[in-house]
Amino acid sequence: MMNIFTWDVLSGVLRTMIALSTPFLFAALGETFSQLSGVVNLGVDGIMLLAGFFAFYAVFLTGNVWLGLLLAMLVGLVMGLMMSFVSVTLKAQQGISGIGLQMFGLGMSSLLFKVLVGTVTSVTGFRPVKIPLLGDIPFIGSILFNNNVLVYSAFLLVPLSWWVLEKTTLGLKIKAVGQNPAAADSVGINVNRIRYFSVCLGAVLAGVAGASLSISIANLFQDNLTSGQGFIAVALVYFGGWSPVGVLGGALLFSLANSAQLWLQVLGINVPASLAVMLPYVLTIVVLTVAVNRGKQPAALNKQFFRGEN
Amino acid sequence: MKLNRIVTAIVLLAVISATAFAAGEKEAAASTAAKPLRIAVVMPSATTDMAFSQSMWNALLKVQAAMGGPSALELKYSENMFNVPDAAAALRDYASQGFDIVIGHGSQYGSSIREVAPDFPEVVFAWGTDVNNFGLPNVYAYTAAAEQGGYVNGVLAALLNKTGKIGVTGPIEVGDAKTYIDGFVNGVNSVGKNIAISKTWTGSFSDVALMTAAAKTHIANGAGALTGSSQSVVGSIGACKEAGNVLWFGTQSDQATLAPALTVASQVYDWEGMLNDIIANRKAGKLGGDAFVLTLANGGLKVAYNHGFALPADVKAKADAAIAGIKNGSIKATP
Structure with missing residues (x-):
């Protein structure tokens, strides 16, 4: 096993893990809100793609990463409204409307990229910001406190999401609507409004996830940049048992497995590459099979709410 | 409910058309009164990928320019065809639309070419990267060393x-x-x-x-x-x-x-010579049977030093x- 257990390698594995987990965290935490309100949004990948494109395009034109981020959030919001309108107001089957949104995002981002940019080109995205003092702590300083602002935000979003869901009235309403919309409705909660809010919040965060790919990790845009990461984010919500902390665990585990397999290959450890790249997926399936607590699944997940008929 | 269904159908239709518009076939040149040669290519990624698909698309554009533009050579492409069944359908569509040469630019398209080519014996098919033309008289294979x-x-x-x-x-x-x-x-x-x-x-x-x-x-x-x-x-x-x-x-x-x-240097796949050979062979009545290999010696491969x-x-x-x-x-x- 030669030099795999050195501080340098361990630090490298963890740094890569943190970077890779960022888009998963944004997208999966957003999807957690959406699903807790009862709406499965399978369009996350499409939102990430279109928002990722607009973030890239804004930076490509202006060099302003904040404008890119804002545009990505706006695209997320618009696509969230589309998803809400179709699945909440029109009460269409959620899975179908989500897939429609995903296809729309994939096709539209590809079309806009071809028409507006034409060829692959890179931009300067968010740069790492070292946090004073904390960034100087040996070992963990370089792993945790020398990242860009999107990485910090993704990790801060975990306790924030937990707080909103567990400690605020809004969180209670979101969960009530996802568990028993008829009961929530009977006590005066506007089910559709809460679902609109949750889906849109999830979509805005999916937009940030897309931006984290195009203007933070890869710093470029290419057709199908996400390569299905949005679907993995949806799976992470189930993996995490609809809890922000569970989602964090899932995102870190999946990213750690991916990071570790890359390092195994770089260090020349004698593991067949095809086995190494399977590692994150195999691990995910094993944990999904063993650890997921299905009891926590929102009872009204993927169910339309017809006022007065339920 | 009826209104909802109609609106849902319209939304879905819009989504499907947007996707088809982006990923489907695009016309690169309009046909003119004089009958141009028609080539269609199916590719796994975008024509702008800075890699495999772009190398073929750039070569086709060079051939088109050398032949005198769209009036002499009509080009069509389907990009982002990672999904092999979709690519197979596109290959068959192009052949049935009367394209003279249909290219499956991806080693994953071999079985599709093998299946489609016998149904269109008058159409030239080319695919790569591989050297196997399946013993079919209207299939060329190509690869790069x-x-x-x-x-x-x-x-x-x-x-x-x-x-x-x-x-x-x-x-x-x-x-x-x-x-x-x-x-x-x-x-x-x-x-x-x-x-x-x-x-x-x-x-x-x-x-x-x-x-x-x-x-x-x-x-x-x-x-x-x-x-x-x-x-x-x-x-x-x-x-x-x-x-x-x-x-x-x-x-x-x-x-x-x-x-x-x-960037110090790039190896560039230049398919232009191979395409010219296929076009010339077709003109001479030879619709397939060969395998082309791009090499440094035959000029199909070039090492492009970055002058910067x-x-x-x-x-x-x-x-x-x-x-x-x-x-x-x-x-x-x-x-």
């Missing part, structure tokens, strides 16, 4: 390397992605410096984020130069650029524009010597 440019890039990388480590970021260990890297490793080793080469395979031709992470992992491990193939290597090039001092060696298309200060990179003259001389050696057979690109 990617190991040759890989060897030259390897020589350059070894001579310029200062850290003693070089990283290779590959997609899947198959086809020209593998042979390129085999040649590259052989080229590095031929220089005789003590250089460690690390390889990573991401398991995907398109996962840019994972490729970026792989490249950053090599860089964190001390690699002073990187190479790799597939359209996802744009992520690797970005990682080199971000690091600021890690050299890049490209393949398939000229990738210098992505990192002008760090200050390559020392002695290093360039050694790379040129490697090119000459491969051309005359005195150097074998793979052991």
Whole structure:
């Protein structure tokens, strides 16, 4: 096993893990809100793609990463409204409307990229910001406190999401609507409004996830940049048992497995590459099979709410 | 409810049309009164991928320009056809629309070509990268001896390397992605410096984020130069650029524009000669049966030095010597 257990390698594995987990965290935490309100949004990948494109395009034109981020959030919001309108107001089957949104995002981002940019080109995205003092702590300083602002935000979003869901009235309403919309409705909660809010919040965060790919990790845009990461984010919500902390665990585990397999290959450890790249997926399936607590699944997940008929 | 269904149907229709518009076939040239030659190509990624698909599209555009423009050669393409059944349908559609030459530009399209070609004996089919034309009289196969440019890039990388480590970021260990890297490793080793080469395979031709992470992992491990193939290597090039001092060696298309200060050279697939041969053969009544291999010797492969990179003259001389050696057979690109 030669030099795999050195501080340098361990630090490298963890740094890569943190970077890779960022888009998963944004997208999966957003999807957690959406699903807790009862709406499965399978369009996350499409939102990430279109928002990722607009973030890239804004930076490509202006060099302003904040404008890119804002545009990505706006695209997320618009696509969230589309998803809400179709699945909440029109009460269409959620899975179908989500897939429609995903296809729309994939096709539209590809079309806009071809028409507006034409060829692959890179931009300067968010740069790492070292946090004073904390960034100087040996070992963990370089792993945790020398990242860009999107990485910090993704990790801060975990306790924030937990707080909103567990400690605020809004969180209670979101969960009530996802568990028993008829009961929530009977006590005066506007089910559709809460679902609109949750889906849109999830979509805005999916937009940030897309931006984290195009203007933070890869710093470029290419057709199908996400390569299905949005679907993995949806799976992470189930993996995490609809809890922000569970989602964090899932995102870190999946990213750690991916990071570790890359390092195994770089260090020349004698593991067949095809086995190494399977590692994150195999691990995910094993944990999904063993650890997921299905009891926590929102009872009204993927169910339309017809006022007065339920 | 009825209104809801109608609105839902309209939304779905809009979504499907947008997707079809983006990923489906696009007309590159309108036909004119004089009957032009018609070529259609189906590709796994975008015509702008800076890699495999772009190399074919650029060659087709060059052939079109040489023939006198769209009035002489009509081109159509279907890009982003990762899904093989979709690609098979597109190949059949083009053949039934009366295209003269239909190209399946991806080694995953072999079985589709084998299935479709016998139904259209008057249409020329070409596919690659492979050398198998399935014994069909209307199928050409084509491939690139990617190991040759890989060897030259390897020589350059070894001579310029200062850290003693070089990283290779590959997609899947198959086809020209593998042979390129085999040649590259052989080229590095031929220089005789003590250089460690690390390889990573991401398991995907398109996962840019994972490729970026792989490249950053090599860089964190001390690699002073990187190479790799597939359209996802744009992520690797970005990682080199971000690091600021890690050299890049490209393949398939000229990738210098992505990192002008760090790209030393790119092996370029130039399919123009092969396309001209296929067109000439067709005119002479030979619709298939051959396998084309792009090499440095036949001009199908070219090593494009990046003029924006200050390559020392002695290093360039050694790379040129490697090119000459491969051309005359005195150097074998793979052991």
